[in-house]
Amino acid sequence: MTRGGRFSLWAEDDMQISELAERAGVTVKAVRYYESLGLVVPDRLSNGYRDYGDEHVRAVAEIRELAAVGIAPSKATPFIECLGTGHIHSDECPASLAAYRDGIADLDHAIATLTARRDLLARRLDESALRGFPDAPPTPPADFTALPSGLPRPVDDGAADHLPGMALPPLVLPATDGRTVDLSRLGGPASGSARSIVYLYPLTGRPGVDLPDGWDAIPGARGCSTEACDFRDHFDDLRTAGVDAVFGLSSQTRDYQRELVDRLQLPFAMISDPQHRVADALRLPTFIAGGERLYSRLTLVVRDGAIEHAFYPIFPPNTHAQQVLTWLRENPLA
Known part of the structure; x- marks a missing residue:
């Protein structure tokens, strides 16, 4: 069944935006944002009010699920269009798969950037600590090559019992x-x-x-x-x-x-x-x-x-x- 040229997976029920937001588990503000992106296009009643159906609930729920796995609403268009062409799943179309690949590439870049930033902070911490503070009174350095007395003895909690016989990973x-x-x-x-x-x-x-x-x-x-x-x-x-x-x-x-x-x-x-x-x-x-x-x-x-x-x-x-x-x-x- 179609509605205004768009898909519908269930029987149609006219609803207002507040009901749509409640059923899809988002805020009214979020629905407005999706509309501004062209992901949700409501019908118009004769009095000019927006009119939503179950197909819009499906679309908004899909946008929310995509956002949870890292696909921003601004990049959800291929998935919504895929549903609009009659597919049961939003990622059954080639454009959706390409969007997945783009999302993975974005995450890889973010991870690499954060890792480099962390390494830089660690190096600066090390360099700063080694420079010391000339205005502070000198203190004898800790002797890390000797053990202090009274250290607590660890107990065997069985956390290594499974290791003998295991192959080392190809890391x-x-x-x-x-x-x-x-x-x-x-x-x-x-x-x-x-x-x-x-x-x-x-x-x-x-x-x-x-x-x-x-x-x-x-x-x-x-x-x-x-x-x-x-x-x-x-x-x-x-x-x-x-x-x-x-x-x-x-x-x-x-x-x-x-x-x-x-x-x-x-x-x-x-x-x-x-x-x-x-x-x-x-x-x-x-x-x-x-x-x-x-x-x-x-x-x-x-x-x-x-x-x-x-x-x-x-x-x-x-x-x-x-x-x-x-x-x-x-x-x-x-």
Whole structure:
């Protein structure tokens, strides 16, 4: 059934704009806006009043649903026209599919812009913190290479029980040595003659940059720098025990991680995963501190691209590399 040359999916019921807005779940102001865009064209009664039918309810509801997924009303014309030609679904027409593609492209651009803006803010924060404040009285820098006493011990909540045997996802992430690392290719050649170690950590302290409030009270949070030092000091021993590569992995930026590698003279690279792609792919435990999502401390022994063993929880972190070394010696490669 048609009405004024436009589509109708139900029997016609004349209605006023307030009823249309109520039935479609929008405001009268929104309906007026859709009319100004030419998306809703009411009929006119003999007295000049606007007259709406069920086809207009359908159109307004479709515009609202499109807006919820990121298609602005100003770009909804192809979908409404598709319905107007008799299609049951508004995205059955080529022009609608093109509008979807344009919407995805707009989102990709927005994400890239916001990511670049965030990285710029993070770099400026780091640079500002390192410059310090010359008018403030000097304070001794925090020693991130030593653990304070009385840190709470993390408990095993089972969040890593599912990991052994899982294949690492084919994610390519940036490392501090300038290369990219394909996680699915870690763990030595197909012959199984080597292993890789990937230790995940929340964040490392840095001179002049405060740790999140209450950091030391979070079980397992403190000690990332001491953990890195322990892997540094036992790096050669790990290689002798059959490890082909060691990587640290966190959600911090590569520039932030690079400062740590240089300051602690680490013989291995760090992998940056600010979007937590590894955590989402492997269902890894994370936590929130300082308004940021951070990795829980966890270490993976990788062989032929799969997780052979997972260390979780880890405590104390300053001797964890030795714990990994002991496991490797007790479980030699065949």
